[in-house]
Amino acid sequence: MVQAADKKQPGVLRSLDWWTIGIYVALLAFGWLSVCGASYTFGETDIFSLSTRSGMQIVWICTSIALGFVILMLDDRLFDTFAYILYAALLLLLFVTIFNPHEIKGSRSWLVLGPVHIQPAEFAKFATALAVAKLMSTYGFDIKRWRDFAAAAAIVVLPMLFIIGQKETGSALVYLSFFLMFYREGMTGSVLFTGIALIIYFVVGIKFEPVFLFGTPTSVGRFVVLLLVQIFTGAMVWEYCENRRLATVILSYCIGITVVALLFSVYVIPFDIMWVQLVLSILLIVFLVYSALSTQVWTYLLVALFAFGSIAFFFSADHVLNDVLEPHQRVRINVLLGIEDDLAGAGYNVHQSEIAIGSGGLSGKGFLNGTQTKLKFVPEQDTDFIFCTVGEEEGFVGSAGVLLLFLALILRLIRLAERQPHRFGRIYGYCVLSIFLFHVFINVGMVLGLTPVIGIPLPFFSYGGSSLWGFTILLFIFLRIDAGRNLIRDE
Numbered sequence: 001m002v003q004a005a006d007k008k009q010p011g012v013l014r015s016l017d018w019w020t021i022g023i024y025v026a027l028l029a030f031g032w033l034s035v036c037g038a039s040y041t042f043g044e045t046d047i048f049s050l051s052t053r054s055g056m057q058i059v060w061i062c063t064s065i066a067l068g069f070v071i072l073m074l075d076d077r078l079f080d081t082f083a084y085i086l087y088a089a090l091l092l093l094l095f096v097t098i099f100n101p102h103e104i105k106g107s108r109s110w111l112v113l114g115p116v117h118i119q120p121a122e123f124a125k126f127a128t129a130l131a132v133a134k135l136m137s138t139y140g141f142d143i144k145r146w147r148d149f150a151a152a153a154a155i156v157v158l159p160m161l162f163i164i165g166q167k168e169t170g171s172a173l174v175y176l177s178f179f180l181m182f183y184r185e186g187m188t189g190s191v192l193f194t195g196i197a198l199i200i201y202f203v204v205g206i207k208f209e210p211v212f213l214f215g216t217p218t219s220v221g222r223f224v225v226l227l228l229v230q231i232f233t234g235a236m237v238w239e240y241c242e243n244r245r246l247a248t249v250i251l252s253y254c255i256g257i258t259v260v261a262l263l264f265s266v267y268v269i270p271f272d273i274m275w276v277q278l279v280l281s282i283l284l285i286v287f288l289v290y291s292a293l294s295t296q297v298w299t300y301l302l303v304a305l306f307a308f309g310s311i312a313f314f315f316s317a318d319h320v321l322n323d324v325l326e327p328h329q330r331v332r333i334n335v336l337l338g339i340e341d342d343l344a345g346a347g348y349n350v351h352q353s354e355i356a357i358g359s360g361g362l363s364g365k366g367f368l369n370g371t372q373t374k375l376k377f378v379p380e381q382d383t384d385f386i387f388c389t390v391g392e393e394e395g396f397v398g399s400a401g402v403l404l405l406f407l408a409l410i411l412r413l414i415r416l417a418e419r420q421p422h423r424f425g426r427i428y429g430y431c432v433l434s435i436f437l438f439h440v441f442i443n444v445g446m447v448l449g450l451t452p453v454i455g456i457p458l459p460f461f462s463y464g465g466s467s468l469w470g471f472t473i474l475l476f477i478f479l480r481i482d483a484g485r486n487l488i489r490d491e
Contacts, residue, residue: 012072012073012480012483012484013072015483015484015485015486016072016479016482016483017412017416017479017482017483019412020409020412020413020416020475020479021479023405023408023409023412024409024460024472024475026405027405027406027409027459027460027461028061028064028065028460030390030402030405030461031057031386031458031460031461031462032054032057032058032061033367034382034386034387034389034390034393034461035053035054035057035382035386035461035463036054036367036368037367037368037370037373037389037392037393038053038373038381038382038386038389038463039052039053039054039382039463040054040368053382053463056463057463059465060464060465060468060469061468063465063469064468064469064472065472067469067472067473067476068472068473068475068476068479071473071476071477071479071480072476072479072480072483074480076480076481076483076484077484079130079428079477079480079481080130080134080137080424083127083130083131083133083134084131084134086126086127086130086131087127087128087130087131087155089127090120090123090124090127090128090159091124091127091158091159091162093111093120093123093124094120094121094124094159094162094163094166095162096111097109097110097111097120097121097162097166098162098165098166100112100166109121109163109166109167109168109171117466118465118466119171119464119466119467119470121159121163121166121168121171121172122171122466122467122469122470122471123466123469123470123473124159124163125174125175125435125470125474126470126473126474126477128155128156128159128175128178128431129178129428129431129432129435129474130428130477131155132152132155132156132178132181132427132431133423133424133425133427133428133431134424135151135152135155136152136185136423136427137422137423137424137427142186143182143185143186143187144186144187144188149182149187152182153182156175156178156179157175159172159175160172160175163175168455169454170454170455170456171455171456173442173454173456174435174438174439174456176195176438177434177435177437177438178431178434178435179191179192179195180430180434180437180438181427181430181431181434184430185427185430190236190240190302190306193232193236194306194309197228197232197310198310198313200228201225201228201229201310201313201314201317202313202314202317204221204224204225204228205221205222205224205225205314205317205318206221206317206318206321206333207221208220208221208224209221209222209318213262213273214262214265214266215266215270216262216265216266216270216271216272216273217270217271217272218262218265218271218272218273218274219272219274222274222277222314223273223274223277225314226274226277226278226281226311226314227254227255227258227277229281229307229310229311229314230250230251230254230255230258230277230280230281230284230307231251231254231255232306232310233250233284233288233303233306233307233310234247234248234250234251234254235247236303236306237250237288237300237303240299240302240303241297241299241300241303246291250284253280254280254284257276257280258273258276258277258280261273261276261277278311281307281311284307285304285307285308288300288301288303288304288307289301289304292304321333333452348379349378349379349380349385349453350446350447350449350453351449352372352377352378352379352388353378353381353385353387353388353447353448353449354448354449355372355377356370356372356373356377356378356381356388356389356391356392357387357388357391357392357399357447357448358391359371359372359392360391360392360393360394360395360396360398360399361395361396362395362396362397363394363395363396363397363398364391364392364393364394364395364397364398365392365393365395366393367393368393369393370389370392370393371392372388372392373388373389373392373393380455382462382463383457383462383463383464384443384446384453384455384456384457384458384462385447386458386461386462386463387399387402387443387444387447387458387461388447390402390461391447402461403440403444406436406440406459409436410433410436410437410440413429413432413433413436413478414433416429416478416479416482417429417430417432417433419482419485420481420482420485421485422485424481425478425481425482425485428477428478428481429478429481429482432474432475432478435474436459436471439456439457439458439459440458440459442454442456443456443457443458443462444458459471
């Protein structure tokens with residue numbers, strides 16, 4: 001039985017966070033104006049017609065608001081109770097979609113139900129967030145224990161694998177945002193650091209592999225990556241093993257021997273310094289394993305695994321790039337890293353998007369007055385690349401305003417998450433804000449040419465019902481959980 005506390009909880013609607021709802025409505029309004037600008041063609045007389053994308057977006061917006069209202073009327077305990085059931089249902093739907101005979105733009109992520117196209121991956125986000133929140137809020141769960149961490153990570157990774165099977169790598173990468181929540185809930189920083197380190201290895205190694213160091217046969221990419229592995233390993237010994245003396249010795253030997261080998265290669269006999277670095281790295285790994293066995297401090301072994309994994313990842317990166325990734329994905333990465341200039345192919349979308357945003361100037365060209373977007377120079381300009389419409393028509397001022405709205409949403413979600421009295425609500429809240437943060441950062445970044453083009457929508461802006469419904473459900477479930485935070489429950 002649930003009783004409302006006098007003066008604390010007079011009703012669900014009165015206890016809602018109306019600031020967040022106001023931001024949500026503002027984003028919907030600006031999003032609809034952007035869809036109008038992106039889909040409008042010269043001479044069109046009725047932007048409200050259901051035969052136009054702007055007209056259909058009104059339908060999606062109205063149904064989303066209705067969906068949000070229905071969620072607010074539900075008992076907030078239902079989300080905890082049925083979390084695993086919702087997760088299992090969405091997993092089944094994701095699995096079935098892999099064998100979907102309808103392929104749209106090379107992707108099998110859409111279920112076609114008559115005139116309606118639904119993308120289950122957009123709805124799996126809230127189901128995954130509920131499931132991982134339920135698991136992590138159970139009594140005795142400790143994310144610092146590898147068994148518990150592996151169970152939580154499995155809930156996140158499983159839908160990723162199914163979505164990859166649908167040829168939707170971009171949508172699958174969104175689930176990496178859950179690791180931000182893991183970090184907030186106590187996941188060791190070494191996991192997050194390892195992920196960042198792998199990205200650095202990949203970017204530096206691939207981009208600078210063809211460049212040679214001071215005229216020697218040593219690849220700059222390989223030289224820098226192996227040196228970083230040694231430096232990062234020494235830093236982890238310093239931080240996690242709390243042995244500053246040993247860390248100083250490791251860094252001194254590795255850097256000192258590398259500098260001597262470099263001088264010898266430059267001024268005496270040119271040779272590939274990578275082999276010296278590789279031998280140093282292997283000796284370092286052996287020494288760390290020996291230290292773990294002799295001192296019974298198993299943190300040394302974990303650092304050794306980090307160093308070994310870093311080297312294995314680096315030498316396999318080239319194979320993954322050239323033999324595992326699809327050709328269009330490989331070209332996109334090469335274009336992003338500046339290895340290739342494919343303005344007529346993989347780099348065309350980003351190049352045209354940058355032109356559109358740049359042409360907007362400070363204040364923009366005005367509503368429906370953009371030229372790049374009206375002449376359809378930017379592909380997917382009303383979905384994945386819709387932010388270029390904001391830049392062209394509203395200029396720097398409008399673009400900054402939209403980003404400030406998203407920043408306000410993220411900050412508000414942090415505030416709501418931190419005031420939750422129960423772990424379930426806090427964890428789910430951080431899942432929500434992590435997903436929004438990832439979408440905004442990657443989508444705006446790819447439109448500006450700063451991040452890879454992975455094809456994910458901008459929340460509340462990109463055209464389409466699935467994404468708008470998915471983001472609305474994700475947000476309003478949290479708003480409903482937050483609205484019930486002061487309820488007094490009689491067990």
